[in-house]
Amino acid sequence: MAMKKISSPPEGLKVTNFIKRPSLGNQGREIRVRANFFEVTSLPEANIHHYDITITPEVPPSLNRKVYQEFEELNSKSNFNNILPVFDGRKNIFTFEPLPFKDSATFDIILPEDDGSTSTKRQPRAFKIKLKKVNEINMKELQRFLNGKGQCTSNVLTAIMALDVLIKHKPSMKYVPVGRSFYTREGSKSLFGSVEVWQGYYQSARPTPGKMMINIDLCATAFYESGPLINVIVKLLEKRNPDDLRKGINERERVKLEKELKNLKIRVTHRGSNNAKRRYKISKITLQDAQRTKFDDADGHTTDVASYFQKTYKRLNYPHLPCVVVKKDNFLPMEICEVIEGQRYLRKLNERQTADMIKFTCQPPNIRANKIKMGLDTLNYRDNEQMTQFKMKVSNDMAIVQARVLPIPTINYNASSKDATFAPKDGVWNLRYKKVVNGATLGSWSVLVFGSDREFPIPSVQRFVRELITTCSDTGMNIPNKTPPILHANPQGNVEESLKQAWIRAGNAANLRPQLVLCVLPNTGIQLYGSIKRASDTIIGVVTQCIQSKHMMQAGKQYCANVCLKINVKLGGMNSFLSPKQNPFLHEKPSILMGADVTHPPPGSSRPSIAALCASMDDRASRYAASIRRQTSRTEIISELANMVKDMLKTFYQTSGKKPERILFYRDGVSEGQFEQVLKGEIKAVKSACQSLDPKYSPTITFVIVQKRHHARFFPIDKRDTDRTGNCLPGTIVETGVVHPVEFDFYLQSQAGLQGTCRPTHYHVLYDENKFTPDSLQTLSYNLCYIYARCTRVVSLVPPVYYAHLVCSRARFHINGDNFNEESSTEGDIEVAYGDVKPELLKVMYFM
Structure with missing residues (x-):
């Protein structure tokens, strides 16, 4: 199959600020895959007219759309000569022809009150809409950019935004929009505790070589269950049925409800259909029940809510329940309230809800692909009046793109192993008869069991320790001390003190500096785990290995082997490596890999x-090795990167005795809009770090953005190109068809499928002094995914970035006095004291 030649722009024209794709790779077996991208078969050719819209008074985006809808119905036919503008929900309107006024115009809109009733005392709301012409978008310039003949100007970006708004306008008016997605209750599923998960569709207009594509994917998010508030409360409080609420609720339950229901929108049902559309927002829950909650009625008499309702409407079924408070102090009995549909659940899902959510969203590739195709019917681009006016058409078929499956690398274990060098099949292997490359020596250690000796008797702990020692020895570690001291501790007690005791006992027993405390945890709760890591990483400076008590009781060989892999690298050992042939970049001259997050x-x-x-x-x-810094909240650019790079270059020199001549820097967590900013700030920081060590020291740098948060998915066409889960094979690479028109980017799905549809990783090269070819960078990135130290399967992300991600996650536990529960991270945290990881730990992989 002939590879397409990349068209070059006219001489002297710079079409991108970043690296251009040098060529296309050709390593591996060529295949074809389907991608969840749909070609725009007809693009608007004429200029698009861009207007700024201001709606006053300012209201939330959901109400903005209602005001706009009213405005559109009044004006599009009569005043706008049948022009149908498209609206982004906030500030921008686009039209295919100029609107019939010069530069700006103002319109008055009256929004009828929600309840549709004329007898209500609430007045209809008046709004002013001001439209102001901003620009004309030149669509020919977009086409030049797609063809690789022009730069990505602000005009091009606005053109892409206009297409985005055009495909979203209609669904956003009809369904519940959230970001680039919209959600429909069709096919929703209840999660535990009055929350339900809704199916959604993500859509985004993406520039690709020579054409625009629409990327469509499935998504899901949690919403509050709608319907009678009483039913919601039954689920929230885990009651069997509404009858369980007749006697009322206790104070603990009342506090829980107040936390869960605050800001929830409701309507009332006791005044007939006229008032059923009137919306209220819950501000709190009354301290007393409806019989004891008092207020002054219209005649100035003090009465309670239950008596008032019995006299005015009907007797309450649940007089012992508290009332919800709306507005300043309007009391509404819970039984007359209904939760309004389509309200997003913004709290963190608990473990059970998360498990239910994963079940709902985890769909094999063939089912996901079919649902995406069904999404096209819901989106219904064909019958979209706005798209017809703009002369935009979208194909109904998923794009078929060329891909390659890269060759599987060979991995090396200790030369004394059986099959010391081998190429794993299907991206998974096991440690049987294999020894780690460099086994660490574990001489001074102890076991700290969080739980009573009745719960976890010494013989059970010793049995597990024996199995672990045997497995670690078989795997190549050296453990001279086979009887470490075993201590029991209270999981609710002083964790730091317990760890110090375990540390002292380990040191005294072996007459050596303690190397490891093995901690046995009674459950999967994050609180105890966080306290252990804070104390061991930042106060004591000792490596800890946590294990679940259920695994200790079973003492399985496979589990012990996985624990051994972690312990070995935490103590400075090495598990496996790639041969020089599989990893020429690091072997040709001293080179360093860096990963940042x-x-x-x-x-x-x-x-x-x-x-x-x-x-x-x-x-x-x-x-x-690792380096960590804290910086201003929500800043994406790494502010102290120069010092961090300096730390790593020094440690590399101390470890290997060489100065790296080349740096390959993988950077995670950056969105497209921040590429320019990150590139300028962070490359400068890397260069200044090198110069601060020696003014003449200037290694060559390659800077690659690594993205997992995207919606590209690939589906195999031929059966022989699928793994056992129906996903593409590990090593599937896509660098044509659905990538950037001219820049050096590619999608690599390196992992083997476990469940659901695999998400490929998107690599985007912004800067390259090392002159990588696509083959050399793609192969290196893929091969590295086979030597992630803590498992025996190929992973989805290059290890340097994976490790940086683990270090960031671990640093969240380094807050002094935090109990790491879900609420502590958002409340009362103005001044928090972080502990710094001990320097000796930063030189080993303590974070594994």
Whole structure:
């Protein structure tokens, strides 16, 4: 199959600020796959007219759309000569012809009250809409960019935005829009505790070589269940049925309800259909029940809610339940309230809800592909009046793109192993008869069991320890101390003190500095785990390995082997490596791999963001060191990157005795809009770090963005190109058809499918002084995914970035005095004290 030649722009024209795709790769077996991209077969050719819209008074986006809808119905036929504008829900309107006024116009809109009743005292709301012409979008310039003949100007970006708004306008008026997706209750499923998951469709206009495509994917999000508030409360409080509420609720349940129901929108049902559309927002729950909640009626007499309702409407069925408070102090009995449909559930899902959500969203590739095709019927581009006016058409068929399956690398274990060098089949292998490359020596350690000796008797713990020692020894570790001290501790007690005791006992028993505390946890709760990691990483400076008590009781060989892999690298050992032939970049001359990530606090929190950098320490790229910094909350650019890079270059030199001549920097967590900013700030930081060590030191740098948060999915066409889960085979690479028109990017699905549809990783090269060819970078990135230290399967992400991600996650536990529950991360966190990881731990892979 002939590869398409990349068209070059006219001489001297710079078509991108980043690296252009040098050529196309040709390693591996060529195949074809379906991609969830649908070709725009007809693009608007004439200029698109762009208007700024201001709606006053300012209201939330959902109401903006209602105001706009009213405006559209009044004006599109009469005043606008049948022109149908499209609206982004906030500030922008686009039309295929100019609107019949010069530069700006103002319109008055009266929005009828929700309840549709004329007898209500509430007045209809008046709005002003001001339209102002901003620009004409030149669509020929977009076509030049797609053909690789022009730069991505602000005009091109606005053209893409206009197409985005055009495909979203109609669904956003009809369904519940959230970001680039919209959701429909059709096929929804109840999750535990009055929450339901709705199916949604994501859609985005994407520029690709020579054409625009629409990327369509499935998505899902949680909504509050609608319907009678009483039914919602039954589920929230885990009651069997509404009768269980007749005697009322206790204070703990009342507090829980107030937290869950705050800001929920409801309507009332006691005044007939006229008032059924009137909406209220719950502000709190009364302290007393309806019989004891008092207020002054219209005549100035004090009465209670239950008596008032019995006199005015009907007797309450649940007089012992508290009331919901709306407005300032309007009391509504719970039984007359209904939860309004389509309200997103913004709280963190609990474990049970998360498990239900995963079941709902986890769909094999063939089912996902079919549902995406069905989504096209829901989107219904064909019968979209606005798209017809703009002369835009979209294909009904998924794009078929060329792909390649890269060759499987060979992995190396210790030379004394059976099959010391082998190529894994289907991306998975096991450790049977294999020894790690460098086995660490574990001489000084102890076991700390969080739970009583009645619950976890010493003989059970010893049995597990024996199995673990045997497995670790078989796998190549050296464990001279086979009887570590065993201590029991209270899981609710002082964790730091318990760890210090375990540390002292380990040191005294072996007469050596303690290397490891093996912690047995009674459950999967994050609180105890977080406290252990905070104390061990930032106060004591000792490696810990946590294991679940259920696994200890079973003492399985496979589980012990996985634990062994983690312990070995935590103590400075090495598990496996790639041969020089599989990894020429690191072997030809001293080179370093770096991976960086930034993690942000949850919404509403003022805690700092955390930046982590991990870097390889030798030419085998199997051992890594880490550097961590805290920075201003929600800042994506790594502010102290220069010092972090300096840390890593020094550690590399101390470990290998060499200065890296080349740097390959993988950067996670950056969206397209931030590419320019990250590139300028972070490349400069890497260069200044090198120069601060030695003014003449200037290694060559390649900077690659790594993205997992995207909606590209690939589906095999031929049966021989599928793995056992129906996904594409590990090593499937896509670099044509659905990629950037000219820049050097590619999708690599390196992992083997476990469940659901695999998400490929998107690699985008922004800067390259190392002159990588597509083959050399793609192969290196894929091969590295086979030597992620803590499992025996190929992973979805290059290890340097994976490790940086683990370091960021771990740093969240380094807050002094935090109990790591879901609420602590968002409330009362103005001043928090973070502990710093001990320097000796940063040089080993403590985070595994």
